[in-house]
Amino acid sequence: MPSSLTDFTSLRALPAASRELVLAAASSSLAQETSGPPLRLSPVEQSAESALLEEARSFLNIPDAEDSREVQNRVAAYLSETLLRSALTGVDVTPVRRRLGRLGELRPDLYEISFAQGRDSQITMNLGVSREDVIGFVKQPQAVQHLRSLIENEADAEVAPDMSFYAVTPIPRRPKDLRTLVIMTTRKDDRQIIWDVLALYHSEFGSLPSEPIDLLQAFLTKYGVDVRVGQSEPRKLFLFERVQALPGQPPSAQVSASFGPFSGEFRSFLRLYPNFAIISVVFGVNETRYLDTLRRHGLSPLSSGMHARRR
Amino acid sequence: MPGPLLYSVNPRIKYHFVEKYGGGVHWIWCSETFDSGAAASLSPLASIPPSSNPKDLYQRLKSDANRRDRGSALIDQKRTSLINSVVRWHTDGQIDDAGKVEALATIDLVDSYEWRPLLYLIPRMGLGARLVVVPPGMRASPLGCEYQIHDLGKEEFDAIEFD
Numbered sequence: 001m002p003s004s005l006t007d008f009t010s011l012r013a014l015p016a017a018s019r020e021l022v023l024a025a026a027s028s029s030l031a032q033e034t035s036g037p038p039l040r041l042s043p044v045e046q047s048a049e050s051a052l053l054e055e056a057r058s059f060l061n062i063p064d065a066e067d068s069r070e071v072q073n074r075v076a077a078y079l080s081e082t083l084l085r086s087a088l089t090g091v092d093v094t095p096v097r098r099r100l101g102r103l104g105e106l107r108p109d110l111y112e113i114s115f116a117q118g119r120d121s122q123i124t125m126n127l128g129v130s131r132e133d134v135i136g137f138v139k140q141p142q143a144v145q146h147l148r149s150l151i152e153n154e155a156d157a158e159v160a161p162d163m164s165f166y167a168v169t170p171i172p173r174r175p176k177d178l179r180t181l182v183i184m185t186t187r188k189d190d191r192q193i194i195w196d197v198l199a200l201y202h203s204e205f206g207s208l209p210s211e212p213i214d215l216l217q218a219f220l221t222k223y224g225v226d227v228r229v230g231q232s233e234p235r236k237l238f239l240f241e242r243v244q245a246l247p248g249q250p251p252s253a254q255v256s257a258s259f260g261p262f263s264g265e266f267r268s269f270l271r272l273y274p275n276f277a278i279i280s281v282v283f284g285v286n287e288t289r290y291l292d293t294l295r296r297h298g299l300s301p302l303s304s305g306m307h308a309r310r311r
Numbered sequence: 312m313p314g315p316l317l318y319s320v321n322p323r324i325k326y327h328f329v330e331k332y333g334g335g336v337h338w339i340w341c342s343e344t345f346d347s348g349a350a351a352s353l354s355p356l357a358s359i360p361p362s363s364n365p366k367d368l369y370q371r372l373k374s375d376a377n378r379r380d381r382g383s384a385l386i387d388q389k390r391t392s393l394i395n396s397v398v399r400w401h402t403d404g405q406i407d408d409a410g411k412v413e414a415l416a417t418i419d420l421v422d423s424y425e426w427r428p429l430l431y432l433i434p435r436m437g438l439g440a441r442l443v444v445v446p447p448g449m450r451a452s453p454l455g456c457e458y459q460i461h462d463l464g465k466e467e468f469d470a471i472e473f474d
Contacts, residue, residue, distance in 0.1 A: 020398055021402055024398035024399065024402075027395050028395045031392055033389060033392040034392065035392045035396050039395075039399060073384065073391075077387050077388075077391045080390070080394040081391075087411065087412060088415060088416055091416065100421055105421055105422050105424075106420060107420055108422060141379075
């Protein structure tokens, strides 16, 4: 298979600028979906185009008699992919990769994934999954939602970062352990850090939504605690919003959770300013209730290990 | 009697590419009906097959993009078309070498979810001769009427997403 355009005999005699044009013209002539007028070719280029189509069919081992719509689409895709590969050979695509990552538009398998310090052992022990399993869930998600930080300033956005929420329902060893995992990461360009993996056992919920943030809401309806940020009314989830700060109070008094007699932890990514707070996410979990559920499913959890992170 | 709207289904990424690299000139296929399956059986609109019916296209593309199906034949077709468009814009001088590489790298690295569909709702009024009837040999079915518009500006249509 050709790896560069000069591997095609039909293109070798053409100037470099013509090769891509002929390849695109050949692909367009076969493609089911056209999105522009035919590309204009010189007589020499037209001749090369005809030879290229023959050559491409030969590379793909397509018999002469076969010319169905599927075959034409296959040849068209092959030619355009060859063009793309050739154009990107030796090119540093890191800036594009970072930009797409920042927007949450990068292919999931292309993110660089790591765990927040100490979180991998906690997560794998509590949920009975391997580190590789969790990374695999993020790289091949069943559902994902990416959210952008409300803060443009890069330094401030470190504590109220871009975030991604994943959902996956792995096949369990025992049917009664069927669960959906919600994975929460912070995102910076094309890198993601895994902070939390929360398990929703289907036997504990009536029916579950499919989107990760809806699943997080469902999780917190059952295991969440009321949290207050600044002057806000208490609730179970704050997500990508701005709230007024409590006047005259130190940062340590701006976020509080009502755990009552239960043990619990809260996760918070927010930036506190003198008069307001910009939140990426804040929620609290009643660990007594949540860890009890994990134990009922044969796990030996320690604690969620959540901790506050704010500035 | 023709309806007031025309319908076209395009991937979201194509919309943004045309705006960013293609000078904002949208070259599209469109149909007089959103759902040929709902047209009266003897109407020419009923002859538009699923492969060109906006409703079917929208649902297939949405399903494939939501599942991030990297083996999707429909996404592959759209991808082939967009790669060729980038070369056309480069050849026409609308983008320079750096723009071409950036556009092709984006196609290569972008999440399949970005190929999810937008439905263009295009008021027919005022299009006049810009609404081109596709010759029978180029249609998915010779009996079903399909159209092209070669120079549609974004102010001439609404692009919507729905479940």
